[in-house]
Amino acid sequence: MKLLAVSINHHSAPVELREALYLGIEDIKNLATEAKGKLFSEGLVLCTCNRTEFYGIPVDKNISYFDVQNFVIEKKSTHKINPEHFQSFMSREAVKHLFRVITGIDSLLIGDNQIFKQVKDSFLVSEEMGFSGFLMKRIFDAATIVGKRSITETEIGEGAVTVSYAAVQLIEKILSTLNKKSALVIGAGETGEIAAKHLQDRGIGTLAITNRTIEKAEKLAQSLKSKIIPFSNFKEHLHEYDIVISATSAPDLILTKEDVKKSMKKRNSASLVLMDIAIPRDMDPETKNLDYVFYHDIDSLNIIVEQNLSKRKSEIPKVEKIIEEELDNFFNWYNSLQAAPTIKNLRDYFEAVRAEEVGKNKNKFSTDDQEKLEIVTKRIINKILHHPTIELRKSAESGDNSPESATRLGILRELFGIDNHKPDEEKK
Amino acid sequence: MINFIDFLNILLPFFYVVTFGIYSYDFMKGKKELANSKRLFLFITLLFHATYLITRTIYFGHPPITNVFEIFTVLAFAVSFSYFVLELVTDIRGTGPFIIIISILFQVVSSLEIEHIITVKEVLKSNLLGVHVFSALVGYSGITISAVYGFLYLMLYKEIKLNQFGLIFDRLPSLEILEKLSFSSAIIGFVLLTIAIIIGIIWLPQAFPDFSYADPKLIGTSIVWILYGIGILSKLLGKWRGKKVVILSIVGFIIAILSTMLTNFLSLSFHSFY
Numbered sequence: 001m002k003l004l005a006v007s008i009n010h011h012s013a014p015v016e017l018r019e020a021l022y023l024g025i026e027d028i029k030n031l032a033t034e035a036k037g038k039l040f041s042e043g044l045v046l047c048t049c050n051r052t053e054f055y056g057i058p059v060d061k062n063i064s065y066f067d068v069q070n071f072v073i074e075k076k077s078t079h080k081i082n083p084e085h086f087q088s089f090m091s092r093e094a095v096k097h098l099f100r101v102i103t104g105i106d107s108l109l110i111g112d113n114q115i116f117k118q119v120k121d122s123f124l125v126s127e128e129m130g131f132s133g134f135l136m137k138r139i140f141d142a143a144t145i146v147g148k149r150s151i152t153e154t155e156i157g158e159g160a161v162t163v164s165y166a167a168v169q170l171i172e173k174i175l176s177t178l179n180k181k182s183a184l185v186i187g188a189g190e191t192g193e194i195a196a197k198h199l200q201d202r203g204i205g206t207l208a209i210t211n212r213t214i215e216k217a218e219k220l221a222q223s224l225k226s227k228i229i230p231f232s233n234f235k236e237h238l239h240e241y242d243i244v245i246s247a248t249s250a251p252d253l254i255l256t257k258e259d260v261k262k263s264m265k266k267r268n269s270a271s272l273v274l275m276d277i278a279i280p281r282d283m284d285p286e287t288k289n290l291d292y293v294f295y296h297d298i299d300s301l302n303i304i305v306e307q308n309l310s311k312r313k314s315e316i317p318k319v320e321k322i323i324e325e326e327l328d329n330f331f332n333w334y335n336s337l338q339a340a341p342t343i344k345n346l347r348d349y350f351e352a353v354r355a356e357e358v359g360k361n362k363n364k365f366s367t368d369d370q371e372k373l374e375i376v377t378k379r380i381i382n383k384i385l386h387h388p389t390i391e392l393r394k395s396a397e398s399g400d401n402s403p404e405s406a407t408r409l410g411i412l413r414e415l416f417g418i419d420n421h422k423p424d425e426e427k428k
Numbered sequence: 429m430i431n432f433i434d435f436l437n438i439l440l441p442f443f444y445v446v447t448f449g450i451y452s453y454d455f456m457k458g459k460k461e462l463a464n465s466k467r468l469f470l471f472i473t474l475l476f477h478a479t480y481l482i483t484r485t486i487y488f489g490h491p492p493i494t495n496v497f498e499i500f501t502v503l504a505f506a507v508s509f510s511y512f513v514l515e516l517v518t519d520i521r522g523t524g525p526f527i528i529i530i531s532i533l534f535q536v537v538s539s540l541e542i543e544h545i546i547t548v549k550e551v552l553k554s555n556l557l558g559v560h561v562f563s564a565l566v567g568y569s570g571i572t573i574s575a576v577y578g579f580l581y582l583m584l585y586k587e588i589k590l591n592q593f594g595l596i597f598d599r600l601p602s603l604e605i606l607e608k609l610s611f612s613s614a615i616i617g618f619v620l621l622t623i624a625i626i627i628g629i630i631w632l633p634q635a636f637p638d639f640s641y642a643d644p645k646l647i648g649t650s651i652v653w654i655l656y657g658i659g660i661l662s663k664l665l666g667k668w669r670g671k672k673v674v675i676l677s678i679v680g681f682i683i684a685i686l687s688t689m690l691t692n693f694l695s696l697s698f699h700s701f702y
Binding site for chain 1: 458584588589591593597600601602603604605608666669670671
């Protein structure tokens with residue numbers, strides 16, 4: 001199979017270039033329309049934060065991945081792209097690359113669990129644009145199997161690998177029933193926003209935001225439908241919260257040990273989780289010495305992140321084994337799309353159906369008629385298969401193994417369920 | 429039948445050890461595929477244990493509660509059975525090895541030392557004794573489980589405080605859940621121990637001529653009861669929480685075990701029957 005794959009990703013290109021090549025949904029649609037017919041008979045355009053990739057079955061034998069690279073360079077001529085920024089794959093390696101991408105082992109964040117959905121969405125766009133044909137659909141189906149198997153059979157996507165998610169994981173090891181708990185996020189910047197979103201995703205009971213600039217707090221609170229506490233007096237409300245996440249850019253401490261001590265008194269020593277994900281730190285690290293105060297800063301959260309990342313890395317060989325297995329399955333299927341074996345399989349299939357029905361019903365005929373029944377039914381089958389056999393032989397004689405021929409054979413096999421039906425001798 | 433009873437008696441420690449092995453392996457490796465098979469294995473172990481207790485009761489004509497080693501095997505069963513129910517109800521699976529090991533200890537001692545006693549003292553044939561011993565045993569298994577969860581709470585508390593995110597951190601449920609499990613088990617243990625004590629106070633002076641309020645087991649149980657009472661009340665009133673309550677639960681358990689061992693092995697009490 002001549003599948004071509006061209007990729008610009010975090011392995012091959014700097015972040016500025018990846019940013020410049022980021023494609024919105026309309027860009028993808030336009031590029032797919034242009035590439036269809038010019039480069040590929042069918043294909044897929046995939047774009048995420050860290051990669052822009054083109055997959056496709058070339059329209060003719062002369063198209064190589066250099067043509068695809070040139071196509072991209074032409075489209076983004078304003079940026080200094082050169083061939084070294086590309087990773088290019090062909091045939092089995094191209095399918096393998098897609099499998100590696102969908103499992104997340106090729107991602108910047110190993111085991112990234114968003115990539116599966118991103119590949120799926122890209123395929124849907126491709127389908128919508130009429131850019132995805134029979135072969136791409138089969139490749140996508142195989143990739144989906146690989147993605148699902150890697151999720152269920154390995155731990156490649158387990159554990160938090162970002163600081164804000166690690167904070168939530170740690171909170172869940174201290175408190176349960178988050179829907180009955182309250183959280184205060186100090187700082188409405190990007191980090192605070194991510195942490196607040198994670199908490200909301202986990203169903204936190206009450207969420208409040210405080211920020212030195214009230215407008216920013218209001219904006220975030222509005223999008224998260226949470227409460228706002230004025231920054232000037234948030235310490236007076238500290239005891240009302242079970243979780244406090246701080247992510248401000250304040251140069252000095254905004255929460256001292258004394259503040260926390262006072263709040264713990266009011267809380268009657270109910271557990272308090274303090275997550276200081278700011279640099280420099282917002283809370284006095286000494287608070288960790290107070291009973292039932294669980295203080296953690298970015299360093300301790302990084303320990304969790306590093307541990308989870310190394311666990312994920314140790315799962316890569318298992319994922320690679322799944323990839324190899326599914327590559328073999330896929331190419332076994334693809335290699336069966338040859339004319340000669342298909343003719344034989346098709347005839348075997350029809351003969352099996354004929355023999356089964358004759359066998360079931362021959363007792364309804366006299367001994368003389370049974371012989372005639374055999375002859376007549378065989379003749380019917382031969383007549384039905386005559387034309388398809390001639391057409392398939394033409395393919396076989398011309399040695400034509402083009403994508404069109406493979407598609408035709410694939411559809412034929414699918415139509416008659418030949419791959420599901422194995423003759424008795426094969427079963428043995 | 430006696431051979432069958434003897435066979436099960438030898439087999440039970442092995443069953444508990446294998447079950448413990450599967451739970452521990454699952455705890456270490458965190459394999460999803462063992463999640464259901466370990467539960468099935470615990471169920472089979474409990475089934476064999478129940479068969480053992482029933483056949484023993486039928487053959488010897490009395491429930492196996494007349495001496496300390498019979499009580500140990502019932503306790504081993506009660507602890508694992510309570511855990512099994514707890515696992516089914518809460519679906520918290522990471523704590524099994526810590527509970528099952530208690531059953532192993534009780535069952536191994538019982539299997540090694542248990543004897544065939546057909547004739548029992550007249551006093552031990554009372555129905556009230558059955559209720560007294562049953563409630564005491566379930567009460568003890570309650571405080572045992574409470575102590576185990578208390579111990580796990582302390583371990584996880586320490587790991588989180590010291591930023592050590594190892595196996596304990598990965599596999600155990602949250603601190604809040606461990607505290608709840610420890611507290612609920614303590615309440616069940618306390619209520620049943622109260623029933624056992626009330627029946628004991630009413631019935632024992634009539635049944636035993638040498639009954640004494642200075643009996644070490646009575647004193648031990650009373651201390652345990654008072655400790656748990658203080659702990660539960662303080663927690664309910666919101667005065668104590670977390671570490672304090674679980675430490676009290678662990679101390680209560682240790683005193684309960686010590687008082688049982690002292691009274692039964694030193695034969696200082698009318699409470700010793702063996």
